[in-house]
Amino acid sequence: MSNEIIKTAEEARQNPAYKAALVELLYQFADDDLIISFRGSEWLGLAPHIEEDVAFSSITQNTMGHATMFFGLLEELGEGDSDTLAHERTAGARRSSTYLEKVNGPGSYIGEPDYDWALAVVRNFLYESLKRIKLEAATNSSYEPLRQIARKALLEQTYHLAHWRLWIEQLQDSTIEAKGKIRMRLEEASREFGDALSLGSKAEEIHRFNLLIDEETLKNRWLEKVNGVLKEKFDSIPKMVLGDGRRGEYNEDLEQAIGIFTEVYMSDTEAVW
Amino acid sequence: MAQEERNFYREYEVFSRKSNKLPLQHQFSLLAPNKDMAMMMAQENFMRREDAIDIWVVERDDIRAMTSEEKQQLTKRLDNKDYRNTKGYGYLRKLWREKEEKMGMLDEKEIFSWSKGRKS
Amino acid sequence: MYLYIEGGDLIQDERTDEEQYELFMERINNGEKIEPNDWMPDDYRNALIRLISMHGMSEIMGALPEKEWTPKAPSLKRKLAIMAKVQDEMGHGQLLLRVAEDLQKPNGISRKEMMEGLLDGKIKFHNVFHMKTKSWADAAIIAWLVDGAAIITQTNMLNASYGPYQRALQRICAEEVFHAQHGEALVMALANGTKEQRDMLQEALSRWWESLVMFFGPPTPKVTGSSRQDIMIKYKIRVNNNEELRQAFFDKYIPRIKALGLELPDKTIAFNEETNEWTYEQPDWEQFKQTINNNGPRSKARLKLRQIAYDNGSWVRRALAHQPEAVV
Numbered sequence: 001m002s003n004e005i006i007k008t009a010e011e012a013r014q015n016p017a018y019k020a021a022l023v024e025l026l027y028q029f030a031d032d033d034l035i036i037s038f039r040g041s042e043w044l045g046l047a048p049h050i051e052e053d054v055a056f057s058s059i060t061q062n063t064m065g066h067a068t069m070f071f072g073l074l075e076e077l078g079e080g081d082s083d084t085l086a087h088e089r090t091a092g093a094r095r096s097s098t099y100l101e102k103v104n105g106p107g108s109y110i111g112e113p114d115y116d117w118a119l120a121v122v123r124n125f126l127y128e129s130l131k132r133i134k135l136e137a138a139t140n141s142s143y144e145p146l147r148q149i150a151r152k153a154l155l156e157q158t159y160h161l162a163h164w165r166l167w168i169e170q171l172q173d174s175t176i177e178a179k180g181k182i183r184m185r186l187e188e189a190s191r192e193f194g195d196a197l198s199l200g201s202k203a204e205e206i207h208r209f210n211l212l213i214d215e216e217t218l219k220n221r222w223l224e225k226v227n228g229v230l231k232e233k234f235d236s237i238p239k240m241v242l243g244d245g246r247r248g249e250y251n252e253d254l255e256q257a258i259g260i261f262t263e264v265y266m267s268d269t270e271a272v273w
Numbered sequence: 274m275a276q277e278e279r280n281f282y283r284e285y286e287v288f289s290r291k292s293n294k295l296p297l298q299h300q301f302s303l304l305a306p307n308k309d310m311a312m313m314m315a316q317e318n319f320m321r322r323e324d325a326i327d328i329w330v331v332e333r334d335d336i337r338a339m340t341s342e343e344k345q346q347l348t349k350r351l352d353n354k355d356y357r358n359t360k361g362y363g364y365l366r367k368l369w370r371e372k373e374e375k376m377g378m379l380d381e382k383e384i385f386s387w388s389k390g391r392k393s
Numbered sequence: 394m395y396l397y398i399e400g401g402d403l404i405q406d407e408r409t410d411e412e413q414y415e416l417f418m419e420r421i422n423n424g425e426k427i428e429p430n431d432w433m434p435d436d437y438r439n440a441l442i443r444l445i446s447m448h449g450m451s452e453i454m455g456a457l458p459e460k461e462w463t464p465k466a467p468s469l470k471r472k473l474a475i476m477a478k479v480q481d482e483m484g485h486g487q488l489l490l491r492v493a494e495d496l497q498k499p500n501g502i503s504r505k506e507m508m509e510g511l512l513d514g515k516i517k518f519h520n521v522f523h524m525k526t527k528s529w530a531d532a533a534i535i536a537w538l539v540d541g542a543a544i545i546t547q548t549n550m551l552n553a554s555y556g557p558y559q560r561a562l563q564r565i566c567a568e569e570v571f572h573a574q575h576g577e578a579l580v581m582a583l584a585n586g587t588k589e590q591r592d593m594l595q596e597a598l599s600r601w602w603e604s605l606v607m608f609f610g611p612p613t614p615k616v617t618g619s620s621r622q623d624i625m626i627k628y629k630i631r632v633n634n635n636e637e638l639r640q641a642f643f644d645k646y647i648p649r650i651k652a653l654g655l656e657l658p659d660k661t662i663a664f665n666e667e668t669n670e671w672t673y674e675q676p677d678w679e680q681f682k683q684t685i686n687n688n689g690p691r692s693k694a695r696l697k698l699r700q701i702a703y704d705n706g707s708w709v710r711r712a713l714a715h716q717p718e719a720v721v
Contacts, residue, residue, distance in 0.1 A: 044460045044479055045699070048706035049281070049504070050453065050487045051303050055317035057480040064476055068469045083468045110461050111694075112701055117709050159316060166313050170306075171712055178712035264529045265467040271587050273467040273529070273579075278707065280714035282504045301561075302491050304504055306713035318484060322568075341431045 004210075007144045009076040021205035022143055023077060024095070025212060028200065028246060029134070030070035031096035034086060036127055037063040038257055042104050048117055055163060059124075062156045069149045076145065087265040091250045091258055097196035098242035099189065100127060101254040118181035121171060125164040126193055126226060132161050133221045134212065142210040165229055172231050183232055193238040197222060200246030284333035285311035287318070289325040297329060308332065421629050426556035429495045437628050440621045441555055442496050444630070449489030450511050451518040455539075456482045457695050458522060462532035474575050478536065481572065485565045492557045512700050514687050521604050523689025530590075530597035533583055537576030538601065538646060542608045544569050545642050546631075554629040584653040591654075598650070599658040606659075606673065607681045609639040643671040 006012050012019050040060030047053040071082040079085060100123070105115040135157060138150035171178045197219050199206050207214040213221075219237050227233040243249030264273070282304040288297045301318075305311035311330040339347070355361030365378040408416070413432045420427065427433055456479045463479060466472040494504060502510075510516040521539050526532070547566055553559040583594040610622075612635055622634045633641070643662075650657065662673040687693060 038464055041460070041464050041476060044463070045453065045456050045483070046702035046705075048709040049304065050483065050490065051305060051314040053483045054480065054487055055314055057476065057483055058317045061473065061476040061480055064469070064473055068473065071469065086469055087467075107701075110698075112697065114701065115705065117706060163313055163317075166309060170310070171709070174712035175708075177708050181708065261464045261472075263465045264462075267529075268587060268589065271467075271590055273471060273582050273586075278710045278714060279503065279505050281710040301488060302495075303487065304491075306710075310713070322484075322564075338430075341428075344428075344431075 004142060005144055006142055009073075009078070009145065012077060012143060017205060018209050019077060021202045021209050022146075022211055023074065023079060024200055024202040025206050026070055026074050026077075026146070027095040029138075030067050030074065030085070031094045031245075032100055032127070032131075032196070033063050033067035033070065035094075035096040035254070035257060036100050036124070037061075037067060038261055039100070039102075039104055040124075042113070043115065043120060046113060046115060059160050059163060062160065066153045066157075069153065073145055073149060083265070084269075087262045088269065091254045092248045094245070094250065094254065094258075095200065095248070096245050096254070097193070098240070098245040098249065098251060098254070099123070099192045099194075099196055101245065101250065101257060102192075102242070103253050103256065116181070116185070118171070118178075118185045121164060121167045122182060122185035122189055124160075125168045125229075126189055127196065128157065128161040128164050129225045129229075130196055130222050131157060133218060133225065137213045137218070140210075141212060146211070169229060186230070186232060186234075190234055190236075190238045191241045194240030195242070195244045195246055195249075197237065198240070198244060198246045200244075281306045283307070283311075285315070285330045286333055286336060287311075287315040288329040288331070289315075289323075290327040291324050292326060297327065302333065421554045424552075425554075426559060427554055428556045429498075436624055438496060440624050440628070441558065441630065442493060443621065444625065445489055445493040445496065445558055446507065446510070446516045447518060449486050449493055450507075450516050451522060452482050452486035452489060454511075454518040454695060454699075455522045456486070457698065458524070458526050458691070459532065459535060461526050462529060465529065466532070467529065471579070474578075475532070475536075478572050478575060481568050485561075485568070488561045488564065489558075492561055495557065508703060512696060512703065514696075517685050517687075519608060520681055520684045520689065521601075521608055523684045523687070523692040523695070524601070524604050525690045527600070528593050528597060530583055530593040531601070533576065533579035533594065534597045534601050535576075536572065537580045538598075538605050539608070540569065540572045540576050541646055542605055542642055544573060545638055545645070546609070549633055549638060550631045552629070553631070558630075580653065584655070595655055598655055602658050603676045605642075606639065607676045607678070609642065610635040611678050611681070612636040612639075640670055643673070647671070 006018070012022055037060050040056065040063065044057050044060075045053060047056050067086070068082065071085050074080075074085055075082050102119075102123075104119065105113060107113040107115075132154075135150045135154050138146050139154070141147050141150070168182065172182050197215070199212065199215050199218070203215045206212050212218075223234060223237060242251060245254075283306060284302055285305055285308070286302050287300045289300055290297045303311060303314050303318075305314050308330060311332075312328065315328050315330050359380060362378070369378050414434055417427075417432060417434065417437075427437075459475065459479050459482070463472065463475045466475050490504065490507060494502070494507060497503075497507070507516065511518070521535075521542075526535070544566070547562055547569065551559070551562055551566060553562065580594065583590045614622075622631075625631045626634060643664075647657070647662070647664075659674045662671060664671050683689065684692065687696065
């Protein structure tokens with residue numbers, strides 16, 4: 001099976017084990033993009049300067065578009081309507097990384113948001129570096145529709161990674177104050193980013209069916225990639241003290257997020273909006 | 274502290290080229306702390322809105338533009354330069370006609386058609 | 394190009410102010426565009442600074458009420474559309490602030506002072522962005538009618554005499570087209586939806602109506618104590634006055650509102666065939682004045698949001714201000 005290309009959802013559905021692994025992987029892709037885009041949308045109007053607000057909000061929008069594409073693939077595989085998948089699944093059913101789900105800071109985005117730009121930069125840089133590796137690997141996936149979506153997403157994602165990479169390069173080389181803040185967030189990430197690098201309970205099948213690369217390779221590539229940019233490098237693969245989002249573990253941060261972005265949808269799930 | 278923050282906001286002019294046949298055009302200005310940030314910010318405004326195959330950012334301080342006075346002077350060149358435009362050579366058309374029916378004067382249309390190359 | 398050169402205007406110019414003014418008016422009346430380092434009368438410059446600063450800040454502050462509903466948008470498609478719209482609005486704000494900043498350069502004012510001007514109330518923003526939002530229907534009404542009102546005022550200035558502003562408006566109006574359609578789509582879905590959705594829409598419209606009417610500003614200067622309408626019309630920055638624009642809004646939108654089966658809270662509103670004008674109940678202009686002086690329902694809260702973010706971003710600006718050239 002390992003060198004075969006599966007061209008359509010129809011074909012995928014014929015092998016339940018293949019389909020189960022594929023679906024698990026796609027939820028990870030979709031949920032990561034959905035939540036990071038949501039956290040990005042909370043930053044609108046609050047960035048260090050207006051030109052950055054324009055750039056950041058554009059990235060946020062693109063990322064929501066990627067999430068939509070992944071949900072589209074899941075819809076084709078019979079998981080349900082995209083909007084239902086995005087809005088009706090419980091926190092425990094989500095497969096996003098707990099680190100990506102973290103609040104931007106204390107305070108609500110409508111009330112008195114006390115967000116830290118250092119967290120935004122570090123989180124987005126680490127995530128986009130990972131996403132780049134995953135998308136590139138996905139262009140060689142045994143599942144043809146995923147290859148196509150990955151290729152499309154890469155066109156925009158190149159800019160996303162370049163944007164956050166520039167921010168971290170410049171901040172880590174600037175004032176003592178800035179270096180300190182970045183360092184603090186990197187240390188935090190070394191404790192919390194781990195589950196983003198995990199492929200969850202079906203990691204073995206995902207690799208065996210050639211849906212993506214294996215977890216070890218993924219982790220090593222990521223480490224090399226980010227350490228190539230960072231002055232203060234990670235000395236090992238990050239841990240996951242907030243829990244393993246790939247296995248359905250979550251915190252109140254995710255519940256808070258879901259509560260907000262499903263508020264209107266849930267007021268009437270049958271209505272057309 | 275205030276002065277340091279002020280230096281964060283430097284003015285950059287953004288230029289872009291839409292396609293290979295068009296010249297680079299001035300688009301708008303933005304504020305950024307340095308050239309690389311300026312380029313990063315400029316890209317986002319174009320990727321969203323219009324086609325661009327190339328983008329330049331230039332720090333405003335590096336540009337020598339015209340003063341109001343100079344701009345007014347610009348329009349005041351003498352209109353005595355027929356030798357520089359085709360209307361000054363219109364008389365050639367008649368002369369060629371006298372020489373040889375099939376020859377034509379080299380006008381813009383003729384010369385630009387040479388870009389197609391020679392067909393063998 | 395339109396750059397300000399230090400001392401450029403001090404080059405020997407033997408014309409008196411009167412002669413300059415005559416030349417200036419001739420240029421304006423010929424439809425020529427004035428650029429940043431051209432001679433311009435003080436009242437022209439000041440009117441533009443005030444107008445464009447307010448316009449720019451309104452785009453930026455306007456993103457905040459919309460932002461309240463962006464993540465809550467009830468479908469992926471709507472989330473994407475609103476994200477695109479607010480991103481456009483930030484972009485418009487950026488373009489406009491740049492125009493205002495260039496005009497302010499001779500006064501030594503830059504982005505830093507502009508942001509401070511917003512936060513301390515010197516630079517105002519449109520009344521509609523001081524209002525509360527209550528439900529998803531507010532997002533729909535804002536996208537349809539607030540944007541609609543903005544399109545009417547903006548298109549009225551598409552031939553503005555001041556070059557940089559006119560060019561910025563060209564870009565802005567081109568993007569407003571999709572905003573208008575997005576607004577219609579949201580409203581249409583609610584109007585054609587369940588009873589709860591229709592009621593929610595009607596409630597939002599009834600709540601927003603007065604603010605929309607006031608958006609165009611008072612008909613005469615008597616009300617808020619000042620008005621630059623006449624100056625702006627004389628200098629060909631805009632074509633119509635506040636009342637004419639308000640009437641244009643009624644022309645375009647009242648029939649559409651009625652076509653959707655919605656009712657206006659103002660029961661007196663009617664079109665007079667003879668005068669070709671809508672008669673309507675005068676809104677509370679005193680309240681309008683309070684609102685734009687940052688005493689509206691959400692004025693202080695939204696400014697506070699911006700203040701906190703601005704302060705929190707201080708370390709970032711300090712950090713990068715230390716590097717004139719990037720170290721890559």
